[in-house]
Amino acid sequence: xxxxxPAQDAHESPRGVTPAGFKCLVTEMVCWATGGPQEYTGRxxxxxxxxxxxxxxxxxxxxxxxxxxxxxxxxxxxxQAEIKAIVASTRADIVV
Ligand code: HEM
Numbered sequence: 001x002x003x004x005x006p007a008q009d010a011h012e013s014p015r016g017v018t019p020a021g022f023k024c025l026v027t028e029m030v031c032w033a034t035g036g037p038q039e040y041t042g043r044x045x046x047x048x049x050x051x052x053x054x055x056x057x058x059x060x061x062x063x064x065x066x067x068x069x070x071x072x073x074x075x076x077x078x079x080q081a082e083i084k085a086i087v088a089s090t091r092a093d094i095v096v
Contacts, residue, residue: 025040025041025042028040028041028042029042030083030086033086034082034083034086044093045090045093045094046093046094049093049094050096053096054094054095054096055095055096056095058095059091059094059095063084063087066083066084066087070083070084
């Protein structure tokens with residue numbers, strides 16, 4: 001995801017997930033969450049993000065990036081609403 005939070009700028013994963021592996025896991029998770037047939041094989045959102053101490057402001061910056069991306073690729077309003085609802089459902093496990 002195109003997040004400018006410090007944790008992702010560095011893109012250092014203390015658990016050994018490379019940038020390519022990270023991208024693969026996020027893709028897999030979003031495909032799984034939007035109906036599959038992919039299965040998500042990564043860690044839970046809480047386990048993956050708790051140690052990053054992501055703030056509400058960083059989350060808002062991420063949502064802004066997400067909106068710009070959806071608009072850039074002209075994703076229709078109904079599908080935008082669907083993906084944003086899925087993303088919103090992960091907030092409680094990601095933001096400190
Ligand atoms: C402000 C928002 C977010 C930031 C800054 C962020 C940052 C990160 C970082 C740095 C990692 C690697 C952690 C590690 O390996 O130690 C990670 C893992 C991951 N994130 Fe996020 N993330 C954000 C939101 C999201 C959202 C909204 C989703 C999905 C809807 C997501 C899905 C994932 C997945 C699937 C992984 C990999 C889990 C694994 O390694 O098994 N992230 N994130």
